[in-house]
Amino acid sequence: MHIELVDSLRCPHPHEDTWLVASVTRFDGRDIVQGMLGCPVCRRQYVVQEGEVDFTAGRDPRPAVRRDADEREAAPPGPIDHDELLRARAVLALGEAGGIVMLGGTHAQLAAALADEAQVAPLLLNPPDWARDGGRFPSALRVDDVLPLAGGVLRAAWLDAATATSPLLAATVRALRPGGRLVAPARCALPAGVTELARDGHEWVAESTAVSSAPVSLRRR
Numbered sequence: 001m002h003i004e005l006v007d008s009l010r011c012p013h014p015h016e017d018t019w020l021v022a023s024v025t026r027f028d029g030r031d032i033v034q035g036m037l038g039c040p041v042c043r044r045q046y047v048v049q050e051g052e053v054d055f056t057a058g059r060d061p062r063p064a065v066r067r068d069a070d071e072r073e074a075a076p077p078g079p080i081d082h083d084e085l086l087r088a089r090a091v092l093a094l095g096e097a098g099g100i101v102m103l104g105g106t107h108a109q110l111a112a113a114l115a116d117e118a119q120v121a122p123l124l125l126n127p128p129d130w131a132r133d134g135g136r137f138p139s140a141l142r143v144d145d146v147l148p149l150a151g152g153v154l155r156a157a158w159l160d161a162a163t164a165t166s167p168l169l170a171a172t173v174r175a176l177r178p179g180g181r182l183v184a185p186a187r188c189a190l191p192a193g194v195t196e197l198a199r200d201g202h203e204w205v206a207e208s209t210a211v212s213s214a215p216v217s218l219r220r221r
């Protein structure tokens with residue numbers, strides 16, 4: 001978990017919105033490899049292991065979804081090619097550098113290319129095990145139904161079949177900044193708060209219709 005991304009995280013438990021306090025036992029550059037994020041309000045602690053913060057503690061995982069996902073994700077994919085990277089940048093509207101892009105499940109395979117070529121900060125959501133095998137520690141979240149993110153912090157998000165649940169789609173919309181892109185499987189209903197821009201047999205691409213309450217630069221997209 002990159003140290004700068006910690007500012008965008010919030011305790012997922014239902015109480016006043018609060019940031020988390022990091023206690024780090026191992027850094028790799030500016031990435032927290034091992035440590036703990038603590039909530040100053042409810043005192044819960046979230047373990048960071050190999051860059052991934054576990055927000056599921058104390059709640060039941062959903063074994064049916066996970067088992068299904070694990071089988072499909074058992075083999076790591078090869079590196080993505082130039083066309084895949086171009087498509088990803090197009091659907092996520094990543095023409096310029098900067099911002100946090102959340103990649104759900106198997107879309108973790110885009111993380112290294114987007115970080116290097118598009119100069120954005122990838123944030124992995126429930127990534128498969130192979131996402132940690134790339135020689136660098138990812139910034140990753142392990143969640144069930146609640147997304148531990150502040151409102152409006154995501155530039156874009158791409159969810160896969162396992163991560164595009166109704167609660168996570170709705171939570172992702174809240175975490176998107178105005179005009180931020182959301183891509184999800186075509187079978188998923190479009191959540192409130194986004195407008196559909198395009199769709200094919202596999203996926204739809206939508207844009208957040210949220211209006212920011214704070215003054216924002218008109219150059220931001």
Ligand SMILES: [Zn+2]
Nearest residue numbers: 011013039042
């Ligand atoms: Zn809390």
